[in-house]
Amino acid sequence: MATANLQGARTGEAGSWGKDVRSDAHVAVEPRESGGLDLRLESRVKPYYGEHILAQAREVLGALNVQHARVTIHDEGALPFVLAARIEAAVRRAGLSAALRALPGALGKLTGSPRDRLRRSRLYLPGSEPKYFINAGLHGADAIILDLEDSVHPAEKDAARILVRNTLRAVDFGGAERMVRINQLPLGLADLDEVVPEEPDLILIPKTERAEQVAEVDRQIAAVKSRHAVRREIWLMPIVESALGVENAMAIATASPNVAALTIGLEDYTADLGVAKTQEGRESLFARMRLVNAARAAGVQASDSVYGDVADMDGLRRWGAESRALGFEGMGCIHPAQIAVVHEAYAPSESEILKALKIVAAFEEARQRGLGVVSLGSKMVDPPVVQRALKLVERAERMGIVTGELRERARAVPAARPAASGGGGEG
Numbered sequence: 425m426a427t428a429n430l431q432g433a434r435t436g437e438a439g440s441w442g443k444d445v446r447s448d449a450h451v452a453v454e455p456r457e458s459g460g461l462d463l464r465l466e467s468r469v470k471p472y473y474g475e476h477i478l479a480q481a482r483e484v485l486g487a488l489n490v491q492h493a494r495v496t497i498h499d500e501g502a503l504p505f506v507l508a509a510r511i512e513a514a515v516r517r518a519g520l521s522a523a524l525r526a527l528p529g530a531l532g533k534l535t536g537s538p539r540d541r542l543r544r545s546r547l548y549l550p551g552s553e554p555k556y557f558i559n560a561g562l563h564g565a566d567a568i569i570l571d572l573e574d575s576v577h578p579a580e581k582d583a584a585r586i587l588v589r590n591t592l593r594a595v596d597f598g599g600a601e602r603m604v605r606i607n608q609l610p611l612g613l614a615d616l617d618e619v620v621p622e623e624p625d626l627i628l629i630p631k632t633e634r635a636e637q638v639a640e641v642d643r644q645i646a647a648v649k650s651r652h653a654v655r656r657e658i659w660l661m662p663i664v665e666s667a668l669g670v671e672n673a674m675a676i677a678t679a680s681p682n683v684a685a686l687t688i689g690l691e692d693y694t695a696d697l698g699v700a701k702t703q704e705g706r707e708s709l710f711a712r713m714r715l716v717n718a719a720r721a722a723g724v725q726a727s728d729s730v731y732g733d734v735a736d737m738d739g740l741r742r743w744g745a746e747s748r749a750l751g752f753e754g755m756g757c758i759h760p761a762q763i764a765v766v767h768e769a770y771a772p773s774e775s776e777i778l779k780a781l782k783i784v785a786a787f788e789e790a791r792q793r794g795l796g797v798v799s800l801g802s803k804m805v806d807p808p809v810v811q812r813a814l815k816l817v818e819r820a821e822r823m824g825i826v827t828g829e830l831r832e833r834a835r836a837v838p839a840a841r842p843a844a845s846g847g848g849g850e851g
Contacts (some may be wrong), residue, residue: 433455433518433519433520434455434517434518434519435452435453435454435455435518436452436453436513436514436515436516436517436518436519436520437450437451437452437453437514437517438450438451438509438510438511438513438514438517438583439451439498439502439506439510439513439514439583440500441498441499441500442500445500445555446500446501446555447500447501447502447503447506447554447555447557447558448500448501448502448506448510448553448554448555449497449498449499449500449502449506449507449510450497450498450500450510451495451496451497451498451507451510451511451513451514452494452495452496452514453490453493453494453495453511453514453515453517453518453520454493454494454495454496454518455490455492455493455518455519455520456492456493456494457492458492459492460491460492461482461485461490461491461492461493461495462493462494462495463478463481463482463495463497464494464495464496464497465477465478465481465496465497465499466496466497466498466499467497467498467499467500468499468501469499469501470499477497477499477507480504480507480508481495481497481507481511483526484507484508484511484512484526485511485515487524487525487526487527488511488512488515488520488521488524488526489521489524490515490520490521493518493520495511495514497511502554503554503558503594504528504594505528505590505591505593505594505595506554506587506590508526508527508528508590509583509586509587509589509590510583510587511526512525512526512586513582513583513586513587516582516586517582517583527589527590527593528590528593528594529593529594530593530594530622531593531594531595531596534602534623536625536656536657537601537602537625537626537657537659539657539659539684540684540725541566541601542566542754542819542822542823543566543567543601543685543725543727543753543754544566544753544754544755544766544767544770544823545565545566545567545754545755545756545757545762545763545766545767546565546566546567546568546569546601546603546727546754546755546756546757547560547563547565547567547568547569547600547756547757547758547760547763548569548571548575548605548730548756548757548758549568549569549570549571549575550571550575550576551570551571551572551575551576551584551585551587551588551604552575552576552577552580552583552584552587553575554587554591557570557591557595558595560595560597560600561595561596561597561598561599561600562598563760563763564763564764564767565600565757565760565763566600566601566754567600567601567602567603567625567626568597568600568601568602568603569603569604569605569628569756570588570591570592570602570603570604570605570624571604571605572584572585572588572604572605572606572607572612572615573605573606573607573608573630574630581607581611585614585615585618585619586618588604588618588619589618589619589621589622592604592619592622592623592624593622601625601626602624602625602626603624603625603626603627603628603661604619604624604626604627604628605627605628605630605663606619606627606628606629606630606641607630608630608631609629609631609637609640609641612629612630612641613640613641613644616641616644616645616648617644617648620644620645620648620649620652620654620658621648621652621654623654623656623658624658625658625659626658626659626660626661626684626685627641627645627658627659627660627661628660628661628662628663628687629641629660629661629662629663630663630665630689631663631665631666631669631689631692632662632663632664632665632669632676633664633666633668633669633672634668634672634675634676635672635675635676635678635679636679637662637676638660638662638676638679638680638683639679639680641660642660642679642680642682645658645682657682658682659682659683659684659685660680660682660683660684661683661684661685661686661687661727662676662677662679662683662686662687663687663688663689664676664686664687664688664689664693664711664715665688665689665691665692665693665696666692666693666696667693667696667697667711669693670688670693670710670711670714670715673686673714673715673718673719674718674721674722676718677718677719677721677722677724678722683722683724684724684725685719685724685725685726685727685753686715686718686719686722686724686725686726686727687715687726687727687728687729687756688708688711688712688715688728688729689729690705690708690711690729690730691729691732693708693711694707694708701732703733703736703739703743705743705746708729712728712747712750712752713750713751716750716751716752717751720751725753725754726751726752726753727752727753727754727755727756728747728750728752728754728755728756729755729756730755730756730757730758731743731744731755731758731762732758734758734759734761734762737761737762737765740762740765740766740769741765741768741769743755743769744765744766744768744769744770745769747769747770748769748770752770753770753819754766754770755770767823771820771823771825772816772819772820772825774830776816777816777817777820777825777826777830778830778833778834779813780812780813780814780816780817780820781813781817781826781830781831781833781834782800782834783800783805783809783810783813784810784813784814784817784834785834785835786800786805787805787810787813790805
């Protein structure tokens with residue numbers, strides 16, 4: 425930056441501080457014509473870590489080429505990647521160093537996420553609240569969503585974008601898939617410029633109504649990947665949130681080969697219809713079934729909306745069980761306490777797994793004996809039934825709930841017999 429030219433410069437502030445704030449920092453940057461850096465720090469841990477915090481601040485300011493400024497930091501336990509994000513946001517808001525980045529150290533090369541990986545639960549985290557990030561991976565969700573949309577105040581979108589970028593670089597979420605929900609287009613394109621270089625596994629596209637929106641996001645991701653030499657796949661999950669989006673679900677699901685899943689936002693959808701959202705969900709049943717059918721036809725996963733009442737675990741359990749029965753493979757979570765209940769709801773029962781294992785075993789035996797259709801007990805078993813059983817067993821194996829004892833019981837199935845006569849049975 426040419427610090428001598430302060431035209432358009434102003435005091436820039438970012439972050440939060442106060443008695444109820446934790447794991448964050450507030451930074452104010454006041455540009456000056458000369459005089460070097462004047463750093464001031466307030467922190468409960470100043471006697472122990474004050475010099476380290478100030479040294480990091482100087483390093484970040486140096487990376488942003490800020491040479492002359494008064495910088496005031498109110499620290500509330502911010503980790504280095506958070507402090508760096510707050511300083512960078514304040515510097516940009518001060519009208520300085522718009523093109524520069526102060527990137528924290530990266531975790532290293534992460535393994536890519538399979539397109540069809542298990543996505544029973546995805547936990548939303550507000551992208552402006554660092555206190556939720558560090559321990560998020562301990563909750564056991566299949567995916568963590570760093571949210572830049574509804575949970576972030578419009579005035580904080582720019583700062584949250586930088587914080588989410590740094591979080592992707594610095595925070596280990598364990599085995600959870602790393603997702604980012606960008607803002608509604610066109611603002612979401614700026615989000616992609618910031619986060620795609622950090623290689624998130626999946627991008628959620630809110631308020632999707634047309635296939636062209638998915639294509640636009642896909643093109644932008646490809647362009648950013650090319651500029652930053654990103655080689656891994658980044659999947660897409662469009663969020664259908666309106667009547668028009670529901671009507672275009674199939675076109676949306678097939679808009680790009682990078683679409684891995686399709687989901688629905690019921691708060692916005694019911695608002696678009698002008699009806700109340702109920703716990704029973706009768707008002708959205710058509711839309712949810714339409715979305716499941718489109719997802720299946722397109723060969724992608726169908727994921728349900730969130731359940732908004734965090735205190736009602738019985739209601740969540742019922743919703744999850746009904747959701748699975750409709751064909752959804754997972755849903756969103758807004759609180760860590762919902763994760764275990766969601767996983768339970770989307771898991772097949774022991775009796776379902778045992779039945780599926782017996783069908784697969786009988787079919788394998790029949791195939792070895794050259795039989796096309798066999799019977800198991802009093803029911804005929806033909807290929808469509810086997811395919812359903814195979815899918816259930818494969819999903820249960822991913823969940824780690826297919827026990828050795830169940831396999832032994834399935835192997836005790838009677839020998840496969842030729843079907844009595846005629847064509848297909850269950851199917």
